[in-house]
Amino acid sequence: SVVSPWRRTLLRMLRRQQLAIDNRHFNVTPNHLVPEKTPPKDHPNGSRCGNKVRTTKYTFLSFIPKNLFEQFHRIANVYFIFIVLLNWVPQLNAFGKEVAMLPVMFVLTVTAIKDLFEDRRRHLSDKRINNSLCRVYKKSVERYVQIKWRDVRVGDLVHLSNNE
Numbered sequence: 001s002v003v004s005p006w007r008r009t010l011l012r013m014l015r016r017q018q019l020a021i022d023n024r025h026f027n028v029t030p031n032h033l034v035p036e037k038t039p040p041k042d043h044p045n046g047s048r049c050g051n052k053v054r055t056t057k058y059t060f061l062s063f064i065p066k067n068l069f070e071q072f073h074r075i076a077n078v079y080f081i082f083i084v085l086l087n088w089v090p091q092l093n094a095f096g097k098e099v100a101m102l103p104v105m106f107v108l109t110v111t112a113i114k115d116l117f118e119d120r121r122r123h124l125s126d127k128r129i130n131n132s133l134c135r136v137y138k139k140s141v142e143r144y145v146q147i148k149w150r151d152v153r154v155g156d157l158v159h160l161s162n163n164e
Contacts, residue, residue: 031155032139048154053129056122057115067112080104135159 029044040046058066071077080103087093087100094100130150137157138145144159152158 028155030157031153032137032157034155036140044155050150051152052150053126055126056119058119063116063119064112067115068108070115071108071111077104077107080107134164 028048034043072081084100084104087095088097130148132149133146134149134152135144135158136147136152137143137159
């Protein structure tokens with residue numbers, strides 16, 4: 001029997017969700033029990049993700065396309081673009097074609113600038129959190145040493161004090 005593309009996509013999504021549920025539990029080897037000379041590819045926790053926080057929406061290259069994509073998902077912006085496009089039809093134009101674009105361009109520009117400032121604020125907050133210090137147990141010196149939060153790895157023993 002032939003499976004339709006929609007059904008195949010739905011089945012693939014359901015399988016992916018099932019895999020995500022199955023992979024929620026895994027064994028972690030404490031890093032202080034692993035020899036320090038172990039190469040990263042052989043480290044039992046080597047395939048785990050890091051601790052670096054990144055909450056920004058945009059990168060330098062993705063800002064304009066992503067921002068326009070988000071803005072054109074707002075009904076008001078789509079409506080005003082539709083009005084501008086109608087104004088380019090000679091039988092329907094009510095006023096100058098360029099003048100009709102000014103309000104839309106103004107709203108898109110102001111919103112983009114606002115989003116840029118918000119994303120910059122998120123970037124600075126991420127940087128502050130990633131560079132804050134914590135104490136992690138190191139077997140080589142047999143005590144807790146200070147490292148940055150972004151350098152904490154799965155399996156590290158972290159010393160937490162009151163209100164941390």
